[in-house]
Amino acid sequence: METFFPLALIVLTVPLTGGLMAATPYLMPKRECFAVTVPESANADPQIKALKSRYACTVAALTVAFTLLASIATVPLTRASYSEADANVLIGAIALLALIPIAVSFGLMLRNRRRVMAIKRERGWHAPRQQAAALVAEGDIPGPVSLAWNLLYLPVMLFVAALGVMWYPLMPDMIPMHADFAGNVNDYSPKSPWSVSFPLIVIVFLCVTFVLCHWSMTRSKRPTNPSAPMTSALAYGLFVRAQSILLLACGLILSLTLGVAFMASAVGFITLNAAAAIICMACVPIVIGSLILAVVYGQNGSRLFKHMEAAGAARTSVAAGVPVSTGSGTLDTDMSLMLFDDDAHWKLGIFYFNPDDASLWLPERFGIGWTMNFARPAAWAFIGGFVLLLVLFVVLCFAIT
Numbered sequence: 001m002e003t004f005f006p007l008a009l010i011v012l013t014v015p016l017t018g019g020l021m022a023a024t025p026y027l028m029p030k031r032e033c034f035a036v037t038v039p040e041s042a043n044a045d046p047q048i049k050a051l052k053s054r055y056a057c058t059v060a061a062l063t064v065a066f067t068l069l070a071s072i073a074t075v076p077l078t079r080a081s082y083s084e085a086d087a088n089v090l091i092g093a094i095a096l097l098a099l100i101p102i103a104v105s106f107g108l109m110l111r112n113r114r115r116v117m118a119i120k121r122e123r124g125w126h127a128p129r130q131q132a133a134a135l136v137a138e139g140d141i142p143g144p145v146s147l148a149w150n151l152l153y154l155p156v157m158l159f160v161a162a163l164g165v166m167w168y169p170l171m172p173d174m175i176p177m178h179a180d181f182a183g184n185v186n187d188y189s190p191k192s193p194w195s196v197s198f199p200l201i202v203i204v205f206l207c208v209t210f211v212l213c214h215w216s217m218t219r220s221k222r223p224t225n226p227s228a229p230m231t232s233a234l235a236y237g238l239f240v241r242a243q244s245i246l247l248l249a250c251g252l253i254l255s256l257t258l259g260v261a262f263m264a265s266a267v268g269f270i271t272l273n274a275a276a277a278i279i280c281m282a283c284v285p286i287v288i289g290s291l292i293l294a295v296v297y298g299q300n301g302s303r304l305f306k307h308m309e310a311a312g313a314a315r316t317s318v319a320a321g322v323p324v325s326t327g328s329g330t331l332d333t334d335m336s337l338m339l340f341d342d343d344a345h346w347k348l349g350i351f352y353f354n355p356d357d358a359s360l361w362l363p364e365r366f367g368i369g370w371t372m373n374f375a376r377p378a379a380w381a382f383i384g385g386f387v388l389l390l391v392l393f394v395v396l397c398f399a400i401t
Contacts, residue, residue: 018063035349
């Protein structure tokens, strides 16, 4: 049972990541298709619909196949008669199986992006001028929760530190630090305040990472649809608020679970494998919550925006006594016009490079989340600073273990 949850979580990464990638085209705003700016009428274009369908089916089929392969690969890890080297090879192979659907989906996205751009030229979809919307009552629009909520990490750190001080006399002279999947401890560290502080170092690194992610949400460019600025702003505001709450919950759950589980294993209340299983179990609601938000809200709140638009159109039509259109009629020629077109600033559909844009953070073009404006020197400074933080974290971990 102790090895089941870590193995199951490793295997589950394949269908979860692959499934999310397969659904990505349907989670993006209506004005974006495979990282290409298109008019909303493109959603009814047969060729565009066929590209989305083929992409989703191909990635889904690959995900199913690699999930089966990953499940088969974990069978040797459930047995006691294997070496640590063999286990590392198998785990690496499973991790590779989880990455293959992502790599394939990226390749398919690039191919479909070229096709959508060709369709865009063929249909004459263009933006005669760039339009934007300014919100006068922006302060009334929801946004991410305050960064002050991250102060909740301090009680978690203090609680884990208190456990270390309280349980320190009960800990053995040699603290177990690593075990194989069979539960055999193969690495120890002499008991000292330095070695017992290992979970605190991990928690601090996690907290800093989560706070930086939260901060990026608060500084992100707020996307708006010029044809429906208030509705799109509200949808994005609700989306980013839900994402910030989930991020905070994830950080608190992981930090608390990791700290308590490690301290309990250091004392001997539980084994290291049991601690790993507990941490993996804590990740389950986090992963489920992330998927639910992705499906319910869509990127930038696109799915929420769609429902809000439909509800508003229905109310307007009922009030006027006009039947609601199903959109099955002939598209008007004006539908070829777009309010804006920033394809030139997106390299490979995922890297934003616009020196004229003062924004540092902005929503991704293909996927759920945010990216940076790589034309800004601050973006590279941020990346360099985080790399240094990561190197410092790794050095401290090696020094302890």
